[in-house]
Amino acid sequence: MAEKYSLQHWIQKAQDEHTSLYVIGLQHQIQAMEITAEDLLSKMLTALKVMEESIQTGLIGNRSKGGLVGGDALRIQNYFHSQPERSVAGPVLNRAITFALAVGEANACMGRIVAAPTAGASGVLPGVLFALAEAKGFSREELVPPLIVAGMIGMVIADRASLSGASGGCQAECGSAAAMAAGAIVSLLHGSPEQVGDAAAIAMKNMLGLVCDPVAGLVEVPCVKRNAGAAAQAIVAAEMALAGVKSVIPVDEVIDAMGAVGKCMHSSLKETAQGGLAASPTGLAWTAQLGQST
Amino acid sequence: MNILDIIGPIMIGPSSSHTAGAVRLGNMARIILGEAVQKATIGLHGSFAKTYRGHGTDVAIVAGLMGWPTHDSRIPSSFSYAKAAGLDFRFEIIDLGDAAHPNSAQLQLTGVKNEQVSVVGASIGGGRIMITGVDDFSIEFHGELMTLLIRHQDQPGAIAAVTNILYQQGVNIAKMEVFRTDKGASALMMLEIDQMIDDEVVDQIRSCPQINTVRKIVPLQ
Numbered sequence: 001m002a003e004k005y006s007l008q009h010w011i012q013k014a015q016d017e018h019t020s021l022y023v024i025g026l027q028h029q030i031q032a033m034e035i036t037a038e039d040l041l042s043k044m045l046t047a048l049k050v051m052e053e054s055i056q057t058g059l060i061g062n063r064s065k066g067g068l069v070g071g072d073a074l075r076i077q078n079y080f081h082s083q084p085e086r087s088v089a090g091p092v093l094n095r096a097i098t099f100a101l102a103v104g105e106a107n108a109c110m111g112r113i114v115a116a117p118t119a120g121a122s123g124v125l126p127g128v129l130f131a132l133a134e135a136k137g138f139s140r141e142e143l144v145p146p147l148i149v150a151g152m153i154g155m156v157i158a159d160r161a162s163l164s165g166a167s168g169g170c171q172a173e174c175g176s177a178a179a180m181a182a183g184a185i186v187s188l189l190h191g192s193p194e195q196v197g198d199a200a201a202i203a204m205k206n207m208l209g210l211v212c213d214p215v216a217g218l219v220e221v222p223c224v225k226r227n228a229g230a231a232a233q234a235i236v237a238a239e240m241a242l243a244g245v246k247s248v249i250p251v252d253e254v255i256d257a258m259g260a261v262g263k264c265m266h267s268s269l270k271e272t273a274q275g276g277l278a279a280s281p282t283g284l285a286w287t288a289q290l291g292q293s294t
Numbered sequence: 295m296n297i298l299d300i301i302g303p304i305m306i307g308p309s310s311s312h313t314a315g316a317v318r319l320g321n322m323a324r325i326i327l328g329e330a331v332q333k334a335t336i337g338l339h340g341s342f343a344k345t346y347r348g349h350g351t352d353v354a355i356v357a358g359l360m361g362w363p364t365h366d367s368r369i370p371s372s373f374s375y376a377k378a379a380g381l382d383f384r385f386e387i388i389d390l391g392d393a394a395h396p397n398s399a400q401l402q403l404t405g406v407k408n409e410q411v412s413v414v415g416a417s418i419g420g421g422r423i424m425i426t427g428v429d430d431f432s433i434e435f436h437g438e439l440m441t442l443l444i445r446h447q448d449q450p451g452a453i454a455a456v457t458n459i460l461y462q463q464g465v466n467i468a469k470m471e472v473f474r475t476d477k478g479a480s481a482l483m484m485l486e487i488d489q490m491i492d493d494e495v496v497d498q499i500r501s502c503p504q505i506n507t508v509r510k511i512v513p514l515q
């Protein structure tokens with residue numbers, strides 16, 4: 001069997017070659033996919049464009065298909081604009097939460113999104129990337145390298161553990177998205193390859209054990225708000241890593257631990273809507289009301 | 295796996311299995327039918343039956359039958375487009391049994407030129423699908439390779455006739471299975487092949503005496 005992807009291996013390679021993780025990732029993927037760098041970069045730009053549009057879709061404030069979510073991103077935006085002095089989060093975190101919710105809501109309303117890494121966790125990356133773009137004046141083009149770094153982290157997780165709630169719980173979806181986004185932030189702010197690894201590790205550690213328990217089986221509750229939570233975890237982890245805080249457990253081992261925890265998780269907590277919030281009295285009431293008994 | 299599997303696909307939400315996969319099931323059923331769909335009876339099984347409204351599985355399948363891709367922003371309103379296009383569709387809740395994948399659907403289709411087919415398929419995660427039945431045969435294929443479904447008489451020579459034609463075209467067969475209802479009766483062969491083939495080759499196969507019908511299934515995307 002081929003050796004599994006390793007983020008530590010890529011980090012080492014970047015250090016040895018005195019380059020960035022982005023350059024290593026780009027080279028690796030254009031070889032593997034047999035396409036030109038130009039092609040790959042333009043696909044990433046397209047993804048960023050769709051992400052940005054999905055934020056706008058969510059900010060319209062429509063209610064979702066199931067009717068459990070919608071309008072909260074707009075609520076936070078209005079709150080922040082009308083009473084900025086009351087915000088406890090400050091501009092970067094506030095906007096990251098707003099945008100992450102917006103994409104989660106767009107997804108629940110059948111809007112067009114980029115599943116990065118999945119549809120359920122699609123708000124996290126756009127949340128942090130576009131919040132930082134707004135706060136620090138980055139262009140869409142400047143978001144491409146961090147997006148590639150996020151993709152590399154996601155590939156390692158997919159290979160060593162899992163990206164799906166059905167097989168690994170929400171730690172595999174929102175947890176992975178948080179790890180990817182944390183690494184992306186460090187890359188965007190020109191942290192070292194090692195710091196990317198630390199940020200991803202810390203974010204993943206802080207999401208470890210999170211179960212997948214969607215009410216009525218729909219990607220609405222708790223999914224949408226978890227995107228905001230994961231975006232916040234990404235910012236927390238990136239801030240630590242950029243300051244030089246290290247993860248005691250190396251990133252590959254954290255990812256392996258996430259995979260192992262996912263295997264131990266009871267099936268009622270892996271997208272079957274049989275446990276957790278889905279099995280709460282209110283969760284069950286909603287399930288009955290939607291005529292979608294499990 | 296590559297980076298586009300992680301940063302992507304671009305799709306209409308909310309669920310890769312219940313929405314994007316459902317579009318692809320519709321796409322594949324339409325390809326198997328081989329012509330535009332006029333009438334569709336869509337049976338939803340298991341989790342599809344329980345959560346289709348909240349996931350838009352119903353509009354997604356109809357969008358798929360219209361031939362739209364998973365990122366088409368018209369998907370939420372596919373019903374009105376379908377009605378305008380004269381596609382007559384209805385849904386029913388079905389039970390395909392415990393052995394069936396929870397995200398399964400049965401699509402009974404009639405085409406604009408009166409072709410008919412019944413397709414059973416499942417959305418198996420991440421937007422990938424598997425066809426599990428065509429008409430009265432239980433067959434499994436993903437539709438990721440060019441696939442031929444050939445109905446023939448269960449007689450000596452039928453299989454050789456087909457493989458000979460493919461051999462002459464230099465076509466490599468990746469997988470082949472043969473099914474029959476009864477000895478000597480109508481049978482089905484499924485071939486997954488590595489190359490694309492022209493309609494002329496399909497016509498050549500169709501003209502063999504033991505061959506009844508040939509469906510050429512081009513891979514999705």
Ligand code: SF4
Pocket residue numbers: 120121164165166169170171173174211212213214218219220221222223224226271
């Ligand atoms: S709770 Fe489950 S369905 Fe919802 S985002 Fe998390 S993994 Fe996805």
